[in-house]
Structures are given as structure tokens and as C-alpha cells.
Amino acid sequence: MKHIQKIRLLCRFLRYSCLIGIVIAPILNAIYWIHEGFRPFVFKDSQFLIQFAQAPFISIDEMSSWLKIGGFLVDLIPYSFFLMTLYLLSKLFKRYEKMEFFSQSTIRYIRQIGLVLVISQLVHPFYVALHSFILSLPNPPEQRLILFAYGPQEIKVVFLAFIVFLAALIMEEGRRLQDEHSLTI
Amino acid sequence: MPILVNIDIILAKKKMRSKDLAEAIDITEQNLSILKTGKARAVRLSTLEALCKALNCQPGDLLEYRSHDESNL
Numbered sequence: 001m002k003h004i005q006k007i008r009l010l011c012r013f014l015r016y017s018c019l020i021g022i023v024i025a026p027i028l029n030a031i032y033w034i035h036e037g038f039r040p041f042v043f044k045d046s047q048f049l050i051q052f053a054q055a056p057f058i059s060i061d062e063m064s065s066w067l068k069i070g071g072f073l074v075d076l077i078p079y080s081f082f083l084m085t086l087y088l089l090s091k092l093f094k095r096y097e098k099m100e101f102f103s104q105s106t107i108r109y110i111r112q113i114g115l116v117l118v119i120s121q122l123v124h125p126f127y128v129a130l131h132s133f134i135l136s137l138p139n140p141p142e143q144r145l146i147l148f149a150y151g152p153q154e155i156k157v158v159f160l161a162f163i164v165f166l167a168a169l170i171m172e173e174g175r176r177l178q179d180e181h182s183l184t185i
Numbered sequence: 186m187p188i189l190v191n192i193d194i195i196l197a198k199k200k201m202r203s204k205d206l207a208e209a210i211d212i213t214e215q216n217l218s219i220l221k222t223g224k225a226r227a228v229r230l231s232t233l234e235a236l237c238k239a240l241n242c243q244p245g246d247l248l249e250y251r252s253h254d255e256s257n258l
Contacts, residue, residue: 146226185216 008097009179018086025086029079033072039107063138077127081120088113101173107168114164121154121161189249190228192221195240210235 009180063071092109100106132147139145196206207217210232219225233244240247 182225183224184220185212185218185225185228185232 004099007099011093015090015097017095018090021086022083022090022100023082026076026079029075030072033075039142056144067134067137070137071131074127074134077123077130078120081116081123084116085113088116100176102171103176107171107175110164110168110171114161114168116162117157117164120157124154125150187250187252189223189251190220190225190247191249192236192240192247195242195246199240201240205219206239209239224253 015163067175088109092106092113095101095103095109127144128149132145136143192203192206196203203217203221204214210217211252212232213243220228233247236242236247
């Protein structure tokens with residue numbers, strides 16, 4: 001019983017953390033665009049960076065409101081995948097809290113998390129290009145920038161997605177064993 | 186399922202209710218129903234032993250094999 005209570009408690013904590021994250025993350029992102037200084041847009045881990053022009057980015061303070069809004073909206077692209085992952089995790093932890101470990105629903109959520117991770121990394125280069133273009137719009141035309149970046153960090157996430165898919169397959173096997181067990185009298 | 190568990194026949198002979206049998210062998214009525222309706226995937230030997238003891242019969246009295254062809258006839 002103590003073990004079960006630990007599982008329930010931890011799942012409840014994780015579920016509420018995800019739900020709070022869903023609310024706070026976009027707000028923090030908006031605050032960043034409104035108040036924070038802008039750091040140069042550099043992927044330190046990326047080794048395949050192709051830059052078409054050497055051009056500095058202006059700081060957020062110097063940006064017009066429309067540019068800030070544009071930057072914020074473009075940032076919502078990766079954020080939407082992040083929020084979707086948090087949402088799926090909250091649903092998953094809710095099931096785990098009910099001690100429902102090997103059901104079709106939980107397996108489906110795990111698979112969907114893997115899918116979101118893969119799609120997020122497929123979309124990532126387009127986000128990077130759009131982000132860099134938007135931020136370099138105030139520059140003179142010959143100094144506008146489109147960056148393409150895909151590096152070890154992105155590959156790590158894809159690898160993680162495959163591990164998540166494997167976890168879903170293992171859970172499916174667990175579901176079959178549980179079904180077998182439940183019909184053993 | 187080719188293996189049938191003929192609990193109903195023996196219950197009728199012994200004039201015993203399902204509820205009483207379930208209590209006697211310490212399983213739920215739902216699980217007993219799963220056994221009777223052929224939905225069970227497996228039966229533990231301990232359950233079979235308890236059934237035989239409660240119904241005063243042999244395992245062969247309870248279990249019957251009927252192939253798929255015979256079932257469809």
C-alpha cells in the first residue's frame with residue numbers, strides 16, 4: 001500500500017507540474033519578449049550552421065512592437081510542441097495516478113509523445129529559419145539573415161523519441177501480459 | 186475456447202448456487218462467471234483443486250475438450 005501511495009503522490013505532483021507548465025510557459029515566453037534583453041541567436045551545439053550573411057541582431061529593446069509580436073508568435077512554434085508534450089504527460093500521469101499502467105490509453109499517450117518529439121525536430125529547421133529572418137528584418141536588405149541549424153541537440157531529441165517508441169512497445173507487451181493475468185482464474 | 190469448464194452441470198447436480206461455490210473456493214462471482222462462460226485464458230491448479238474439493242468431483246468431470254469443428258456443428 002505504501003508503494004502505491006508513493007506512485008499516486010509522485011504522479012499527482014508530475015501531473016500538476018505539467019499543467020502549471022502549460023500555463024506558465026507561454027506567459028514566461030511573452031514576458032521574455034516584453035522585458036528581457038535579447039541574446040544573439042547562436043546554436044552553440046550545432047555544427048551544421050549555414051549562415052548566408054554576417055549580420056548582427058538588434059536587441060529586444062530596439063525592436064518595434066510588431067517585430068516583438070512576430071518573434072513571440074514564431075516562438076510559439078516550438079512552444080506548441082512543448083505544450084502538447086506537457087498536455088500528453090499530464091493525461092498520462094492522471095492514468096498512472098488511477099493505477100492504470102498498461103491500458104490502451106496510456107500506451108497511446110506514450111506513442112503520441114514520441115510522435116510529437118519527432119515532428120518537433122522535423123519542424124525545427126523551418127522554425128530556426130523563420131526566427132532568424134523575422135529578427136533580421138530591421139536590418140538593411142543585404143544584411144538580412146536566414147539560418148539553418150540542425151545539430152547534436154536535435155539528434156538527441158530524435159533518439160529520445162525512438163526510446164519513447166520502444167517504451168510504448170514494451171508497455172503494449174505489459175498490457176498483453178496483464179490481460180492474460182486478469183483472465184487467469 | 187476448446188476447453189470447456191462444466192461447472193453449471195455439476196452445480197445443478199449438487200443443487201448448489203454459484204454464489205455459494207464462489208465463496209467456498211474464495212474467488213469472486215465475476216471470476217466464477219468468467220470460468221463458466223469460457224472466457225478464462227487459464228486456470229490455476231490451486232483453483233481447480235478448490236473446485237474439485239467444493240464440488241466433490243474429479244478434474245475430468247469439470248473439464249471437457251471440444252475442438253473448434255465440434256463446436257461449430
